[in-house]
Amino acid sequence: MRINLTGPLTGQTQVPGDKSMTHRAVIFSSLAAGRSTIEGALLGEDCMRTVDIFRQLGVTFDRTGTTLTVDSPGFAQFTEPSQVLYTGNSGTTTRLLAGLLSGLPFRTVLSGDASIGRRPMKRVIDPLKEMNAHISGSHDNTRTPLIIEPAALEGIHYVMPVASAQVKSAILLAGLHAETEVTITEKTASRNHTETMLPLYGVALETGETITLPARGIERIRPCDFKVPGDISSAAFLMVAALITPHSAVTIQGVGINKTRDGIIEVIRMMGGDIKVINQTAESEPVATIEVRYTPDLKPVTLDGALIARLIDEIPVIALLMTQAGGISIIRDAEELKVKETNRIDTVVNELNKLGFNLTATADGMEIRPGRRQMKTGVDSHGDHRIGMMLAVATLITGETEIAGLDSINVSFPGFMEQFKQLGVKE
Ligand SMILES: O=C(O)C1=C[C@@H](OP(=O)(O)O)[C@@H](O)[C@H](O)C1
Numbered sequence: 001m002r003i004n005l006t007g008p009l010t011g012q013t014q015v016p017g018d019k020s021m022t023h024r025a026v027i028f029s030s031l032a033a034g035r036s037t038i039e040g041a042l043l044g045e046d047c048m049r050t051v052d053i054f055r056q057l058g059v060t061f062d063r064t065g066t067t068l069t070v071d072s073p074g075f076a077q078f079t080e081p082s083q084v085l086y087t088g089n090s091g092t093t094t095r096l097l098a099g100l101l102s103g104l105p106f107r108t109v110l111s112g113d114a115s116i117g118r119r120p121m122k123r124v125i126d127p128l129k130e131m132n133a134h135i136s137g138s139h140d141n142t143r144t145p146l147i148i149e150p151a152a153l154e155g156i157h158y159v160m161p162v163a164s165a166q167v168k169s170a171i172l173l174a175g176l177h178a179e180t181e182v183t184i185t186e187k188t189a190s191r192n193h194t195e196t197m198l199p200l201y202g203v204a205l206e207t208g209e210t211i212t213l214p215a216r217g218i219e220r221i222r223p224c225d226f227k228v229p230g231d232i233s234s235a236a237f238l239m240v241a242a243l244i245t246p247h248s249a250v251t252i253q254g255v256g257i258n259k260t261r262d263g264i265i266e267v268i269r270m271m272g273g274d275i276k277v278i279n280q281t282a283e284s285e286p287v288a289t290i291e292v293r294y295t296p297d298l299k300p301v302t303l304d305g306a307l308i309a310r311l312i313d314e315i316p317v318i319a320l321l322m323t324q325a326g327g328i329s330i331i332r333d334a335e336e337l338k339v340k341e342t343n344r345i346d347t348v349v350n351e352l353n354k355l356g357f358n359l360t361a362t363a364d365g366m367e368i369r370p371g372r373r374q375m376k377t378g379v380d381s382h383g384d385h386r387i388g389m390m391l392a393v394a395t396l397i398t399g400e401t402e403i404a405g406l407d408s409i410n411v412s413f414p415g416f417m418e419q420f421k422q423l424g425v426k427e
Pocket residue numbers: 019020021023091092163164165166167169190191312313336
């Protein structure tokens with residue numbers, strides 16, 4: 001598809017609901033017997049895969065606008081599915097449900113698309129087996145499909161070897177069924193929505209550097225009316241677009257600014273970007289209005305350590321932002337990018353270099369230099385939604401560009417193009 005976005009971006013907008021929180025709201029609402037509602041749900045493809053799986057287990061979902069009404073018979077009445085449970089492109093669906101399904105009294109099989117088939121599953125299979133789960137994966141227990149047989153689960157004391165909210169949440173979801181408590185220690189904090197949301201659905205747990213979930217938490221789960229904040233990972237594309245496009249000034253309302261997710265705000269401030277976070281309120285999680293303006297003189301920065309987990313999904317578009325800084329920026333400690341929908345170190349570097357930018361891949365991240373040669377060829381999202389959206393934003397700088405695989409955007413940000421047009425962007 002040929003894309004040519006031209007700015008400026010001006011005005012007010014809101015972004016669709018947070019992907020991580022929508023997945024979790026669908027899961028917890030489905031476990032609880034009775035009616036729950038999810039207001040502001042993200043209806044992108046990834047979250048719909050989670051919805052469809054619970055439909056197969058006997059849960060009913062009704063949609064009005066972006067509100068989902070969930071009617072569930074409760075986890076104890078789930079019905080055994082007759083099909084493979086298809087997780088599409090969604091790592092979150094695959095890993096979180098691997099944990100949850102391990103405690104159900106029937107066999108399930110989880111499988112996704114080609115990208116999911118390449119993503120590492122040993123990181124969930126290993127701790128789940130330690131909990132006595134009967135789970136196996138293809139390729140010597142490292143990949144999907146995952147086959148899960150009924151088992152009586154036990155607790156675990158787990159020290160996380162990698163900062164991953166999906167692994168942490170898989171263990172907690174299995175732990176809901178376990179006969180003994182679960183404790184998890186994180187060296188580097190990953191997003192904590194599972195911990196913030198479980199108490200709202202009736203399951204108390206202790207949080208901090210070590211998380212403690214009491215035995216058989218699932219018995220306490222109850223329905224909830226949950227409001228999903230706007231997704232900061234989606235807002236990131238609008239923020240970067242405004243920062244790099246002359247005369248832009250954008251206000252994004254209702255964005256979730258959970259401390260484990262707000263790294264991009266910190267980076268924009270470090271770079272000297274014109275950003276204001278105002279009207280902070282606490283709903284299910286902290287929410288704010290974010291105002292961003294074009295900033296011509298951005299400073300180069302180095303990102304590493306604990307900050308990386310707080311902006312992991314934003315790195316593709318942050319790398320684009322860094323191409324506009326007045327010096328060399330460096331991203332380190334970001335090996336996890338290699339196991340996302342694509343190897344996001346390679347796809348970001350290769351695709352932006354095709355557009356004439358100057359990036360170098362390193363073992364655990366990338367170096368980004370200012371300046372741009374003439375663009376040579378079209379580019380490709382490689383089926384990765386965040387790469388597709390980053391490349392679309394890049395056309396604000398490059399002008400008309402052929403981008404393959406833009407339909408991947410629907411995975412996390414349906415209405416992406418319309419949102420840009422609403423802010424005055426011409427296509
Ligand atoms: O738990 C979640 O909702 C997510 C956790 C992160 O993955 P990892 O757990 O693999 O870091 C993130 O990249 C993904 O988009 C959503």
